[in-house]
Amino acid sequence: MRLSEGVEWGLHCAVLLAVMPPDTALPTSRLAEFHGVPVAYLAKHLQAMSRAGIRVAGTGPRGGYRLARVPADVSVLEVVEAVDGEDPAFQCLEIRRRGPTAVTAREYRTMCGIHRVMVDADAVWRERLARTSVADLAQGVARDASPKAMEKFGTWLQEVTS
């Protein structure tokens, strides 16, 4: 079971957009540069985030994108599902209905117990990701970053916005 690497990219991009000065939009090329990832591949994931209503085109002559909502209203789960899809990790193929004990469909009155525990685990996973917002992540990044990194961020921000 593996999440797409685009999940990491998408979350980092969401955090960066969250900490930009108000009304500052960033083009995909800047987001790719900041994270050291290939533009074309990142663009695919960012488009998925736009389709999911997480990111919108900014206004003004520079173009670029910004978060569609305040960061506190964008959950980690939304970004994960936008980039990686909403399908549960476990796909029940109902193999209990095969083989020598197979009975007619209407005799399977309840969800297979194996499916049920996997659905429960999927729900707690998503619930945990839904509880954290991009604003929470951004606060954490700002708190954890070294003074040197913050200084470099300031320099980059000036270059991008000037």
Place this chain on the structure above:
Amino acid sequence: MRLSEGVEWGLHCAVLLAVMPPDTALPTSRLAEFHGVPVAYLAKHLQAMSRAGIRVAGTGPRGGYRLARVPADVSVLEVVEAVDGEDPAFQCLEIRRRGPTAVTAREYRTMCGIHRVMVDADAVWRERLARTSVADLAQGVARDASPKAMEKFGTWLQEVTS
């Protein structure tokens, strides 16, 4: 993100082994027949379960395998990890260390906040799966199965053990 279909197969096989009469071992061919899945592909997953200490070779002239422990001591998580591996779904590639704000390695004093929330979510997912045993699953299957399915199971069991 997708779990291998072998997870469903492995869990169903564990449940079937759990409800077999004491000292009854089942060969891979019987497990495949019961679940309507290809023997060779199932064998790969069952071997992973044997390596993980979930399943052991039975004794007696018929050969086959049985659970290595009482079903209450085998968790769903153990089967999932045996078949699908123990790697977390999210792989942090530390992209925060790239680009214009990169600083020296020792200045990253804490785990990336994005990584941390994914690690937390992974932990609650595994915790949920660890809380359910193969015995729990087996009880649920027995409770939910229709009388007709139980009757067919009885007939199959007689054929297998006679």
